Amino acid sequence: xxxxxxxxxxxxxxxxxxxxxxxxxxxxxxxxxxxxxxxxxxxxxxxxxxxxxxxxxxxxxxxxxxxxxxxxxxxxxxxxxxxxxxxxxxxxxxxxxxxxxxxxxxxxxxxxxxxxxxxxxxxxxxxxxxxxxxxxxxxxxxxxxxxxxxxxxxxxxxxxxxxxxxxxxxxxxxxxxxxxxxxxxxxxxxxxxxxxxxxxxxxxxxxxxxxxxxxxxxxxxxxxxxxxxxxxxxxxxxxxxxxxxxxxxxxxxxxxxxxxxxxxxxxxxxxxxxxxxxxxxxxxxxxxxxxxxxxxxxxxxxxxxxxxxxxxxxxxxxxxxxxxx
Amino acid sequence: xxxxxxxxxxxxxxxxxxxxxxxxxxxxxxxxxxxxxxxxxxxxxxxxxxxxxxxxxxxxxxxxxxxxxxxxxxxxxxxxxxxxxxxxxxxxxxxxxxxxxxxxxxxxxxxxxxxxxxxxxxxxxxxxxxxxxxxxxxxxxxxxxxxxxxxxxxxxxxxxxxxxxxxxxxxxxxxxxxxxxxxxxxxxxxxxxxxxxxxx
Numbered sequence: 311x312x313x314x315x316x317x318x319x320x321x322x323x324x325x326x327x328x329x330x331x332x333x334x335x336x337x338x339x340x341x342x343x344x345x346x347x348x349x350x351x352x353x354x355x356x357x358x359x360x361x362x363x364x365x366x367x368x369x370x371x372x373x374x375x376x377x378x379x380x381x382x383x384x385x386x387x388x389x390x391x392x393x394x395x396x397x398x399x400x401x402x403x404x405x406x407x408x409x410x411x412x413x414x415x416x417x418x419x420x421x422x423x424x425x426x427x428x429x430x431x432x433x434x435x436x437x438x439x440x441x442x443x444x445x446x447x448x449x450x451x452x453x454x455x456x457x458x459x460x461x462x463x464x465x466x467x468x469x470x471x472x473x474x475x476x477x478x479x480x481x482x483x484x485x486x487x488x489x490x491x492x493x494x495x496x497x498x499x500x501x502x503x504x505x506x507x508x509x510x511x512x513x514x515x516x517x518x519x520x521x522x523x524x525x526x527x528x529x530x531x532x533x534x535x536x537x538x539x540x541x542x543x544x545x546x547x548x549x550x551x552x553x554x555x556x557x558x559x560x561x562x563x564x565x566x567x568x569x570x571x572x573x574x575x576x577x578x579x580x581x582x583x584x585x586x587x588x589x590x591x592x593x594x595x596x597x598x599x600x601x602x603x604x605x606x607x608x609x610x611x612x613x614x615x616x617x618x619x620x621x622x623x624x625x626x627x628x629x630x631x632x633x634x635x
Numbered sequence: 636x637x638x639x640x641x642x643x644x645x646x647x648x649x650x651x652x653x654x655x656x657x658x659x660x661x662x663x664x665x666x667x668x669x670x671x672x673x674x675x676x677x678x679x680x681x682x683x684x685x686x687x688x689x690x691x692x693x694x695x696x697x698x699x700x701x702x703x704x705x706x707x708x709x710x711x712x713x714x715x716x717x718x719x720x721x722x723x724x725x726x727x728x729x730x731x732x733x734x735x736x737x738x739x740x741x742x743x744x745x746x747x748x749x750x751x752x753x754x755x756x757x758x759x760x761x762x763x764x765x766x767x768x769x770x771x772x773x774x775x776x777x778x779x780x781x782x783x784x785x786x787x788x789x790x791x792x793x794x795x796x797x798x799x800x801x802x803x804x805x806x807x808x809x810x811x812x813x814x815x816x817x818x819x820x821x822x823x824x825x826x827x828x829x830x831x832x833x834x835x
Contacts (some may be wrong), residue, residue: 328679330679341676341679341680341716342716344670344672344679345669345673345676345677345712345713345715345716345719346710346712346713346715346716347712348712351668351672352676352815352818355818355822356814356815356817356818359788359817359818359821362789367791368820369792384681385678385679385681385683386683387674387678387685390680390825390829391767391825393761394765394824394825395829395830396765396802397765397766397768397769398769398788400766401766401769401770401773401785402785402788402789429784459685482694524717526707526708528708550717550718552708552709552710554709587710587713596713598717604804
């Protein structure tokens with residue numbers, strides 16, 4: 311990922327993506343990068359972990375909290391992450407609560423099945439349980455158990471009541487999430503309806519084919535002199551044309567491309583916002599469009615750079631010839 | 636054309652792993668990472684069967700690789716994304732036709748059929764189990780990894796940020812390298828926790 315991308319996709323932007331709060335085109339761009347870009351995929355995990363931790367610690371601001379409840383929690387997998395973060399936070403609380411006021415640096419205390427070593431700063435660190443420390447802990451454990459028994463029934467009663475309340479809250483939250491999920495699905499479906507129609511059109515000509523057939527073409531930066539026109543052979547039944555446009559330099563945070571008929575000047579197709587990829591040492595922008603747009607003739611792909619502010623700038627025109635087979 | 640009954644042979648799978656590795660043997664790590672990303676992709680699009688769809692995507696790519704011998708022009712990750720996009724659109728289309736997967740059915744039915752009092756008990760039991768499993772999984776980690784993850788995710792907001800930069804300085808790591816290491820340990824811990832909770 312380029313440094314420009316890093317600036318574009320700061321942690322706040324990625325958080326908005328995780329909360330389902332980005333516009334559809336921005337979200338789709340990130341969908342792609344989250345699978346295809348190593349660096350962004352790694353950063354996203356870190357941002358997601360911090361987001362989930364912030365939620366369980368009650369640190370999320372109002373809007374984020376609402377999005378978290380309505381979008382993030384709508385998935386069982388994501389709820390598992392929340393459960394994990396909750397358990398981790400509770401472990402942290404237990405580990406902070408366990409060292410007594412007279413705990414000495416280096417002393418070991420038990421939290422659950424792990425032993426924490428009290429550090430110089432007064433915070434516990436985790437260490438493996440040793441048999442020696444277990445012996446000393448039995449004495450403390452016996453005394454603690456006597457005290458615990460006395461308060462057990464009272465605490466247990468309160469705990470059960472709280473659990474009932476929590477369960478009821480979770481139940482109503484689950485219902486709300488279900489409704490929200492249905493809403494999200496409906497919106498996702500309508501947004502994808504056009505794409506589905508395109509696929510179905512393609513599939514009419516190849517009833518049993520379900521795998522998209524693609525053809526790819528790399529177009530180098532246009533030169534001033536006479537150069538041979540790049541040719542793309544399009545086999546019959548091809549669904550998708552994938553064209554990689556090599557850039558001379560990468561000066562914009564994003565780009566747009568359009569497919570044009572140079573004979574008539576007609577615009578046949580326009581892309582959404584495009585990102586730059588590294589292909590070895592080359593910088594490329596990838597565009598993909600339905601192959602049925604292409605006939606046996608010359609075409610032009612016009613590339614424009616999208617500055618962070620201001621009007622788009624024309625970068626280059628990439629001519630090529632389509633040959634149908 | 637997709638062959639629904641197709642399953643990779645050992646050599647096909649080996650070829651697929653090699654292709655994903657792009658010349659640097661990762662010992663299957665790249666495959667696992669790509670699968671994780673695809674599960675994330677489908678899950679973010681609210682597909683309940685995100686694991687199934689990720690596997691379907693990887694199967695199709697492996698099948699295509701077997702047919703063609705090689706896939707050039709796009710990076711493996713980018714190619715996987717394009718196939719995933721088609722798998723997603725097919726999934727949406729099937730859902731529109733009312734063909735939900737077994738996984739989808741199970742989830743919605745389970746939610747509808749569990750009575751409220753049982754749910755409260757189940758929640759309490761699940762929570763206890765989660766705490767037990769976390770203790771067990773933390774115990775399985777190497778001591779330095781346990782220290783790192785507990786310290787990295789400790790504290791709130793500013794305290795957490797300051798703590799992380801002190802930790803990075805103490806370990807002689809950049810913040811980025813520390814973040815990657817912490818995420819890796821957390822992933823491992825989450826996977827262990829999931830496995831432990833399923834085992835019972």
